[in-house]
Amino acid sequence: MTPSASTGFWRRYSRNRSAMLGLVILLSALVMAASAPLIFPGSPFALAGQPRTPPGPEFMLGTDTLGRDVLAGIFHGARTSLMIGVLATLVSLSIGIVVGGVAGYYGGNIDNLLMRLTEFFQTIPNFLFAIVIVAIMTPSIQSIIIAIAIVTWPAVARLVRGEFMALRNREFVQACVVVGMSDLRILAFHILPNCIAPITVIGSLMVATAILVESGLAFLGLGDPNVMSWGYLIGAGRTVLRTAWWVATFPGIAILLTVLAINLVGEGLNDALNPRLRDR
Amino acid sequence: MSNPILDIRDLHIALPPHADRPFAVQGLDLSIERDEIVCVVGESGSGKSLTGRAVMRLLPGPHVRATKGVIQFGGEDLLQVSEARMRSIRGARIAMIFQEPMTALNPLMTIGEQIDELVRIHRREPASKRRERARDILDDVGLPDPAKMLDAYPHEMSGGQRQRAMIAMALILEPELIIADEPTTALDVTTQAQILRLLKELQAKHHTGVLYITHDFGVVADIADRVVVMHNGLQVESGVADEVLNRPQEAYTRKLIAAVPSLTPGQRQAYDENDTALETQDLRKTFHTGGGLFGIGGRQVDAVRDVSIRLYRGTTLGVVGESGSGKSTLARLIVRLLEADSGSIMLDGQDQRALGRAELRKFRKRVQMVFQDPFGSLNPRYRVGRLISEGMIIHGTSTSEARRRTAELLELVGLETSAAGRFPHEFSGGQRQRIGLARALALDPEILVADEPVSALDVSVQAQVLKLLDDVRDRFGLSMLFITHDLRVAAQICDHIAVMSKGEVVEYEPTSRLFADPRHSYTRELLGSVPGRDWVVPDLT
Known part of the structure; x- marks a missing residue:
């Protein structure tokens, strides 16, 4: 992998059909999120028509038990889901890279200590842990992001630790030490750029996980009550699934497609960033 | 000339379309007699290893393949025979020794099992006879306590011992031809010297023909009867070892040999013993x-x-x-x-x-x-x-x-x-x-x-x-x-x-x-x- 191979990267990526499909779906989700206030101005919580109107000419995806437009909810929910997915991933990556990087580069007792800490977090089932954190901190966008980041960073830390361990003994890193560079400089400018590929891949897959966790929390009523989200819509529609199936179904499809798209993009990135694996 | 066991004529090996040159090997002629060691020597990228692999039909296809020429072995053209026929030749009549014995041996099988498997595939013999045969060959390659070595795993042996085991595997079916691809490059010099001596000894004992691929003119000087020098897929020079090593004709060969550092220390400048x-x-x-x-x-x-x-x-x-x-x-x-x-x-x-x-x-x-x-x-x-x-x-x-x-x-x-x-x-x-x-x-x-x-x-x-x-x-x-x-x-x-x-x-x-x-x-x-x-x-x- 070299920077000058970036055009080669796009060529390899675009050759992968399922990855391109994922990218298209993901981009449309982004467009939905961006255009929500333009197409559906006003609050998605506002009453729009008769409760439980089935999908039809007036409301394309129908209305829910309180007469709110499901389509508007999905558009506005895209904003929440994607924002939480991306922000939680960024926070999680930052924690994971710092912990994993320090553990992998220094090794020894520091590594031991940090890895035991990581294991401590990994012993608690992710989703239950997230519920506990949100319940303690009271549900809000911030607490959800923090909860997701706290339950997902150990995976990043483990990956980064392995990469840094392998790279720290490479001769180009030793050359940096011999020249007299500080540890921080070596870690940030010489080792980290060489493991961008796996970090990108795991990051993209984590966005999908984050969206799922957020939906799950919202479904259980632990979402931010002031913000429309896909999980909230499903939660609201679950009691009327037999009489008004559209309320829970369409947000469910939105989650399914978005998560699938992100996973496809992630795998496409993986193949394109590691061309040798694919040729085999 | 008598009847060579291996006769390669006008061999062409094509490279994938986007490679830096169209052919890895172009127009190679090479023959090996019984009881003869022929060294193919060249720098990296000269096509020497692919030549060895072509004889075994182990080219990394589908893009790298022999497109022209004949590889005559025992009255057959190895480029034409069926895959089934090739399987019966590999191991039994042509054996190969690789550079890195650690990766060429299966880490999950003992040396005895790996040798035994080879014999079982090619011969019908009772198990006790096979085991005896395996023990004898390990003794032949100078491994200490052969009976115990049969039950050793590759990781329990030193690099030199593993390469000896590889040679034992190559020799067990008494092949007419051995292809050795840089077999001593991964070894220390003292081990290398022992392995070279062993290879030469066994080759003489079994009258095997050896195609020895190397980059090292020192090794060539030690074991070769004849030498083929390759450069960028082309055959630069070939001849009797003594001629090529001491009176090289082609400019490229002369350049390569001139680059071999002499063992005689050169003159050094004076220095201050107190500084x-x-x-x-x-x-x-x-x-x-x-x-x-x-x-x-x-x-x-x-x-x-x-x-x-x-x-x-x-x-x-x-x-x-x-x-x-x-x-x-x-x-x-x-x-x-x-x-x-x-x-x-x-x-x-x-x-x-x-x-x-x-x-x-x-x-x-x-x-x-x-x-x-x-x-x-x-x-x-x-x-x-x-x-x-x-x-x-x-x-x-x-x-x-x-x-x-x-x-x-x-x-x-x-x-x-x-x-x-x-x-x-x-x-x-x-x-x-x-x-x-x-x-x-x-x-x-x-x-x-x-x-x-x-x-x-x-x-x-x-x-x-x-x-x-x-x-x-x-x-x-x-x-x-x-x-x-x-x-x-x-x-x-x-x-x-x-x-x-x-x-x-x-x-x-x-x-x-x-x-x-x-x-x-x-x-x-x-x-x-x-x-x-x-x-x-x-x-x-």
């Missing part, structure tokens, strides 16, 4: 491996044991030894990549191990290192200019001054100044070592520690880089610590040599005295194992 650049006293480093929490039950390895050496100003001190001798650890202790457990590193009469952080930075400027691996020692993500100048900049040189110095250094090491704008992967191995040297010189050091700087390079490139190192040392008045396993290289570039074995310096002498009168038995063994030691490299200039 010491660097000295170590009783330097010691122990590694602890394995063991659980708190290191209980781990093993200890004394990598460097009480090493005291002295490097005189303006000279080169060679540290010579086999793998595991501690020579690389010593280099890393001296540049402070590793911390010694005890002992001292004296520079200007001051122990550098006692230094604080700020002083360590100053020390870093004075002692620089050139690394072994031309591919791994340059960060693939940055341009060459940044790689060379970064060290200067963090030590306080201005960006513009650093850029000017970088251009100067690139010219000095024999590269274009435009190289600064390119990435490491755009350069060949030899060019990368030049970049690595420029990086080390950028800080204007007094001492250069070079850890096997030429061992990954082809022989002709190796000669150029060695000459460059020597020139640079004289020009900058550097003192150099040169780590190598290759006594030929050491003979040419070092003023003094310290021979290391099992972490200790067993002999430390001026180069000429060491070669003329080696005192320690290990030094004598090393000198006696240099491939082609009886061959005097002809003066072709």
Whole structure:
């Protein structure tokens, strides 16, 4: 992998059909999120028509038990889901890279200590842990992001630790030490750029996980009550699934497609960033 | 001419469409008689290994394939026979010995099982007879306690033993032809010498034909009956070994042979015996491996044991030894990549191990290192200019001054100044070592520690880089610590040599005295194992 191979990267990526499909779906989700206030101005919580109107000419995806437009909810929910997915991933990556990087580069007792800490977090089932954190901190966008980041960073830390361990003994890193560079400089400018590929891949897959966790929390009523989200819509529609199936179904499809798209993009990135694996 | 067992005519091996040349091998003619060792010699990328694989029909298809020519073996053209027929030939009638015995053997099977499997596939024999046969062959290749070795796993054996086991597997079915692809390149010189002797002995005993692929003219001198020299897929020269080695006709062969370092030490300049650049006293480093929490039950390895050496100003001190001798650890202790457990590193009469952080930075400027691996020692993500100048900049040189110095250094090491704008992967191995040297010189050091700087390079490139190192040392008045396993290289570039074995310096002498009168038995063994030691490299200039 070299920077000058970036055009080669796009060529390899675009050759992968399922990855391109994922990218298209993901981009449309982004467009939905961006255009929500333009197409559906006003609050998605506002009453729009008769409760439980089935999908039809007036409301394309129908209305829910309180007469709110499901389509508007999905558009506005895209904003929440994607924002939480991306922000939680960024926070999680930052924690994971710092912990994993320090553990992998220094090794020894520091590594031991940090890895035991990581294991401590990994012993608690992710989703239950997230519920506990949100319940303690009271549900809000911030607490959800923090909860997701706290339950997902150990995976990043483990990956980064392995990469840094392998790279720290490479001769180009030793050359940096011999020249007299500080540890921080070596870690940030010489080792980290060489493991961008796996970090990108795991990051993209984590966005999908984050969206799922957020939906799950919202479904259980632990979402931010002031913000429309896909999980909230499903939660609201679950009691009327037999009489008004559209309320829970369409947000469910939105989650399914978005998560699938992100996973496809992630795998496409993986193949394109590691061309040798694919040729085999 | 009698009837050759292998007769290759006009062989063409095509490369994938986007490769740097259309054919890996183009128009190769080669024949091997019974009871004859033919060496195919060439630099990396010459097509020598693919030739061996083509005979075995092991080309990495579908893009790399033989497109033209015949490989005649036992009345059949191996390029035409069916895959089933080929399977019955492989192993039984043509055997192959690979470079790296660790990866060529299955780690989950014992040596006995692997040999047995081979016999079972090709012969119908009762199990007891097979086992007896396997034991005999292990005895033949000189493995100690063959009955026990049958039940050994590859990881329980040393590199030399594994290669002996590979040879045993190759010989067990008494093939007419053995293809050996650099079988001793991964081994230490003393082991290499034993394996070469063994191979020659067994070949004579079984009257086998051997196609021996190598890059090392010393090995050629030791075992070849005939030689084929290859370059960029073309056959440059072929003939009887003595003719090719001592009276080469073609310019390329002459260039290659002229690049082989002579074992006779060259004349070195005088130096001041009272002017010491660097000295170590009783330097010691122990590694602890394995063991659980708190290191209980781990093993200890004394990598460097009480090493005291002295490097005189303006000279080169060679540290010579086999793998595991501690020579690389010593280099890393001296540049402070590793911390010694005890002992001292004296520079200007001051122990550098006692230094604080700020002083360590100053020390870093004075002692620089050139690394072994031309591919791994340059960060693939940055341009060459940044790689060379970064060290200067963090030590306080201005960006513009650093850029000017970088251009100067690139010219000095024999590269274009435009190289600064390119990435490491755009350069060949030899060019990368030049970049690595420029990086080390950028800080204007007094001492250069070079850890096997030429061992990954082809022989002709190796000669150029060695000459460059020597020139640079004289020009900058550097003192150099040169780590190598290759006594030929050491003979040419070092003023003094310290021979290391099992972490200790067993002999430390001026180069000429060491070669003329080696005192320690290990030094004598090393000198006696240099491939082609009886061959005097002809003066072709």
